[in-house]
Amino acid sequence: MTFVMGPALLFCPADRPERYQKAAARADAVILDLEDAVAPADKQRARGAILAQLGTTGVEPELEPSCTIVRVNPVGTEDFEKDLHCLAHTPYRTVMLAKAESADQLKALEGYQVIALCETAVGVLNAPAIAAAPNVVGLMWGAEDLLASLGGTSSRKDDGGYRAVALHARSSVLLAARAHGKEAVDAVYTNIPDLDGLAAEAADAVASGFSSKACIHPSQAAVVRKAYAPSADEVAAATALLDAAASAGSGVFKYQGKMIDGPILKHAQEIVRRAAVEA
Structure with a gap:
């Protein structure tokens, strides 16, 4: 089973099964969250909810396995072991590992496709080694847990922009993922009503090279998807540039004064590629 990484990934608390289908309808993939979104006392019930929606055969889930991620608790915790026991009875084989900090931790998830969530100082510093692990298909970074691990109080400044250390972590995880040919997932935007701010941040994620952005509310998914879908004008301009390159027949040429x-042609090719995916 190959996981399909679309641009908008939507977190859904695993203990809220009534939201599963709603999340799937809004986003490209659903992240069933067994970690931060579920209170410690409710984690077992959350695992039960995942199993309950599988039906009597255990192979006909509500949520399509190729578009479903399960975020598990950190390696070394009792809840992680319980999460793995639950997953063994499901068709879901793509997991997001919370607070990933070393390549060795990925060995505990052999047989699964892993999106490693680098959200501590150790995890960010070890991002290149984590990205190199053979079962890792992508990296994501997390802002608030990172600042908590540093002893900070907030990842963003009063104007809504990230603090320098958060921007450094964001870039580090993106570079590590792409250097190893893995997907890169941008962190969530926690100010849910601020869709304009989300749109700007999603546009930056696209331009920077992130393959997707995680969402925490259904209203955010459409904004992220729009950011990743090139406009008709962008597609037309990219296509015209590629046509001009084919006619020029040389490595470097002048086009519209530039x-x-x-590298410029690769940018245009990416725009055309994203347009084809959205079509």
């Missing part, structure tokens, strides 16, 4: 070379 020098065009390989």
